[in-house]
Amino acid sequence: MLEQSKKDKVTSDLLASIRLTNSFKAWMAFLSISLIVCLGAYVYQLNEGLVVTGLGDYVSWGMYISTFVFFVATSLIGMLISAVLGLSGQKWAAPLARIAEIIALAFAAVAGLVIITDMGRPDRLLNVFIHGRIQSPIVWDITVVTIYVLISTLFLYIPLIPDLKICSEKINKLHPMAQKAYKLLSLNWNGSHEQEQILKKLTRSIAIFIIPVAFAIHTVTSWLFANTLRVGWDSTIFGPYFITGAFVSGTSAIVIAMYFFRKNYKLEEYLSLDLFDKVGKLLVLVSLVYLYFNINEYLVPAYKMKKYDALHITALFTGAHALMFWSVQFFGLVLPIILLVFNKMRKPLPLLIIASFVFIGGWFKRYIIVVPTMEHPFLPIQNVPLNFKVYTPTLTESLVTLAPFILVLLIITVLSKVIPVISIHETIESLEEKNN
Amino acid sequence: MIEKEEQPKKKSRREFLQQLGIVGVGTALGGSAILAGINYDKNKTDAQRIRVLTAENELLEIEKGDATKIIPSKHGNLTYLQQQGRDGIAGKRFVMVIDLSKCQNARKCMAACQHAHDLRPEQHHMNVLKMEETETTPPFYMPKPCQHCDNPPCVAVCPVDATFKRADGIVLIDNERCIGCRFCIAACPYSARIFNWAEPLNAQGDKDKVYNVELNVPQKKGTISKCLFSADQVREGKLPYCASACPNGVYYFGDENEDAVTNGTTKETFRFKKLLEDNGGYTLMPELGTKPRVYYLPPKGKTVPFQDKDREEAAEHLHHT
Numbered sequence: 001m002l003e004q005s006k007k008d009k010v011t012s013d014l015l016a017s018i019r020l021t022n023s024f025k026a027w028m029a030f031l032s033i034s035l036i037v038c039l040g041a042y043v044y045q046l047n048e049g050l051v052v053t054g055l056g057d058y059v060s061w062g063m064y065i066s067t068f069v070f071f072v073a074t075s076l077i078g079m080l081i082s083a084v085l086g087l088s089g090q091k092w093a094a095p096l097a098r099i100a101e102i103i104a105l106a107f108a109a110v111a112g113l114v115i116i117t118d119m120g121r122p123d124r125l126l127n128v129f130i131h132g133r134i135q136s137p138i139v140w141d142i143t144v145v146t147i148y149v150l151i152s153t154l155f156l157y158i159p160l161i162p163d164l165k166i167c168s169e170k171i172n173k174l175h176p177m178a179q180k181a182y183k184l185l186s187l188n189w190n191g192s193h194e195q196e197q198i199l200k201k202l203t204r205s206i207a208i209f210i211i212p213v214a215f216a217i218h219t220v221t222s223w224l225f226a227n228t229l230r231v232g233w234d235s236t237i238f239g240p241y242f243i244t245g246a247f248v249s250g251t252s253a254i255v256i257a258m259y260f261f262r263k264n265y266k267l268e269e270y271l272s273l274d275l276f277d278k279v280g281k282l283l284v285l286v287s288l289v290y291l292y293f294n295i296n297e298y299l300v301p302a303y304k305m306k307k308y309d310a311l312h313i314t315a316l317f318t319g320a321h322a323l324m325f326w327s328v329q330f331f332g333l334v335l336p337i338i339l340l341v342f343n344k345m346r347k348p349l350p351l352l353i354i355a356s357f358v359f360i361g362g363w364f365k366r367y368i369i370v371v372p373t374m375e376h377p378f379l380p381i382q383n384v385p386l387n388f389k390v391y392t393p394t395l396t397e398s399l400v401t402l403a404p405f406i407l408v409l410l411i412i413t414v415l416s417k418v419i420p421v422i423s424i425h426e427t428i429e430s431l432e433e434k435n436n
Numbered sequence: 437m438i439e440k441e442e443q444p445k446k447k448s449r450r451e452f453l454q455q456l457g458i459v460g461v462g463t464a465l466g467g468s469a470i471l472a473g474i475n476y477d478k479n480k481t482d483a484q485r486i487r488v489l490t491a492e493n494e495l496l497e498i499e500k501g502d503a504t505k506i507i508p509s510k511h512g513n514l515t516y517l518q519q520q521g522r523d524g525i526a527g528k529r530f531v532m533v534i535d536l537s538k539c540q541n542a543r544k545c546m547a548a549c550q551h552a553h554d555l556r557p558e559q560h561h562m563n564v565l566k567m568e569e570t571e572t573t574p575p576f577y578m579p580k581p582c583q584h585c586d587n588p589p590c591v592a593v594c595p596v597d598a599t600f601k602r603a604d605g606i607v608l609i610d611n612e613r614c615i616g617c618r619f620c621i622a623a624c625p626y627s628a629r630i631f632n633w634a635e636p637l638n639a640q641g642d643k644d645k646v647y648n649v650e651l652n653v654p655q656k657k658g659t660i661s662k663c664l665f666s667a668d669q670v671r672e673g674k675l676p677y678c679a680s681a682c683p684n685g686v687y688y689f690g691d692e693n694e695d696a697v698t699n700g701t702t703k704e705t706f707r708f709k710k711l712l713e714d715n716g717g718y719t720l721m722p723e724l725g726t727k728p729r730v731y732y733l734p735p736k737g738k739t740v741p742f743q744d745k746d747r748e749e750a751a752e753h754l755h756h757t
């Protein structure tokens with residue numbers, strides 16, 4: 001049996017983050033003010049129309065859609081860590097499950113808002129439900145993203161129930177209202193064998209169910225592009241190409257979150273060096289797979305150079321988008337793979353830096369997928385102003401693009417302040433297992 | 437229907453027909469004639485009789501009770517113009533033929549079109565492109581409207597049925613339903629669609645107009661527009677704005693079912709199939725499977741040469757940047 005003192009230590013360590021510190025308040029104030037500025041930009045866009053963006057009749061999707069794709073991609077991490085690794089018995093990843101779910105939920109929920117920023121008539125959003133047509137990939141996307149958000153909420157909540165109970169009992173000087181809320185949400189958890197069994201079964205079922213849904217959200221998102229006839233999008237491997245890319249962005253996101261939780265919430269013992277090492281290796285693995293898909297996606301058309309493909313490929317390889325294209329491939333994929341092979345690079349700080357490159361590269365990669373294709377239609381772009389031919393994002397558009405990132409940070413910060421970012425219940429359980 | 441007839445005479449016959457959707461004429465015409473248009477006579481006071489235009493272009497007056505609804509409209513709660521715009525014109529399959537050998541880049545079509553649809557100078561339903569397909573083949577001018585594809589990718593992807601294909605072949609937009617997602621722009625391989633990024637050109641002047649799907653006026657901010665085959669003109673039996681405006685006889689417009697197309701400049705009518713056959717008619721990028729309803733006659737035997745000043749722009753699309 002595990003000694004009580006050890007259990008208490010785990011509990012108090014993991015609960016320590018749940019209190020209002022000054023640095024938390026300052027950070028929240030900073031995020032809120034930034035968010036308000038960005039929302040101001042959105043209100044301006046609402047009034048003036050999408051003319052305040054750099055979009056035009058040819059490049060009619062830009063940063064907003066790139067960001068949407070990126071957010072859906074990143075949200076897949078929940079499925080990768082908790083479901084895929086969890087179900088395949090990769091015990092080392094267990095402490096990351098909750099962080100992964102928090103990230104997944106935040107990114108998936110905000111992705112839905114990003115799409116609204118791109119709409120010309122957000123006031124008619126309900127038309128999608130009133131007049132929705134089943135053959136449109138947008139309708140599929142809205143359906144699966146909604147389901148994914150719901151399941152992710154459950155996937156976060158269900159395993160959290162025992163911890164909520166602990167929160168209601170063990171947190172010192174808790175506001176009575178908060179304590180009530182924890183108690184209410186813990187659904188009379190008493191830790192009986194029966195309850196444990198139900199919890200295990202339920203978590204397992206959700207873990208299984210979330211896999212196809214997660215695959216669906218990103219595959220369908222890829223079909224928004226692949227189901228058109230456009231050069232650069234008209235590809236049969238877009239589904240798996242997007243999914244593998246999603247794992248890369250998601251893994252880099254979890255590294256960033258791990259680093260800051262570890263440092264700010266003093267979780268060095270739980271988010272151990274060994275864990276960073278393992279996640280670093282995971283990042284190498286998913287990046288290699290993604291690199292493989294990149295090679296297929298670009299080299300095959302580049303070998304053949306069909307008439308219209310050639311326009312697109314040359315713009316990427318040597319033309320207007322070459323700098324971004326090669327930077328993304330090199331700094332966001334190839335270099336991280338090479339560096340992460342070395343042990344030293346999988347320590348927290350170097351890993352954080354590498355993951356940040358991968359994460360930012362991931363956003364630009366989505367941009368590279370969305371924008372250049374739209375600059376290369378089959379028929380020439382003529383008799384229109386220059387800004388219709390070349391897409392240059394505006395300041396307003398950039399601020400509106402920033403808003404979802406801030407919102408995600410807000411959600412993650414708040415969640416990490418009201419629930420333990422590592423499951424207390426499971427940590428104790430695994431310690432007990434080790435002890436026996 | 438009965439209920440309608442008992443309503444006060446103020447209700448115009450037009451409104452009566454609105455309820456009916458498309459009306460066929462029963463006994464009076466042996467049940468075979470299909471209504472092609474409705475002539476509305478304001479001064480008529482006898483509500484029991486209505487005038488109908490048959491497919492043979494005869495104007496008849498019949499007892500209202502003799503009119504039988506042959507195709508009920510599927511679009512319950514839309515306005516009259518939206519409903520009519522979705523129903524299309526029964527029995528027709530509209531086609532356009534563009535003769536590239538005659539196009540001299542006069543751009544009268546573009547101007548007429550922009551004027552009719554309240555478009556800004558950079559907004560084109562009809563765009564005359566300077567084309568050069570390979571380095572060694574000669575350049576030519578190519579007017580490019582929406583191709584009114586029979587397998588339209590734009591319609592397939594629209595999440596709200598704001599863009600739709602009518603039985604008469606015309607692809608239209610209902611800008612009171614469009615949510616502005618621009619998926620259709622991404623899906624259209626012919627770059628035929630435009631978007632109202634800002635307040636439309638004549639927003640003020642058009643403010644009080646009833647929205648006409650077949651003209652897409654008033655244009656609305658945050659929604660799509662594109663070539664409509666001048667569905668409003670066609671309903672009145674006229675030729676599209678572009679075709680009528682062209683001074684060089686480039687455009688032919690007509691009905692595939694009748695196998696007849698009329699030249700917009702000379703007003704001469706030709707057999708559609710024969711015209712294609714004699715002149716090597718083709719469609720744009722047939723390999724995409726979109727099945728355009730716009731046909732082109734090749735730029736063969738041009739009388740006016742391609743202008744030197746346009747060469748550079750035509751060649752731009754060939755160069756890899």
Ligand code: SF4
Pocket residue numbers: 581582583584585588589590591607623624625626627628629662726
């Ligand atoms: S040309 Fe484009 S807009 Fe017109 S019907 Fe075809 S796909 Fe739709």
Ligand code: SF4
Pocket residue numbers: 593594595596597598599609613614615616617618619620621659660
């Ligand atoms: S922009 Fe409008 S017409 Fe085009 S797909 Fe979206 S809702 Fe349909």
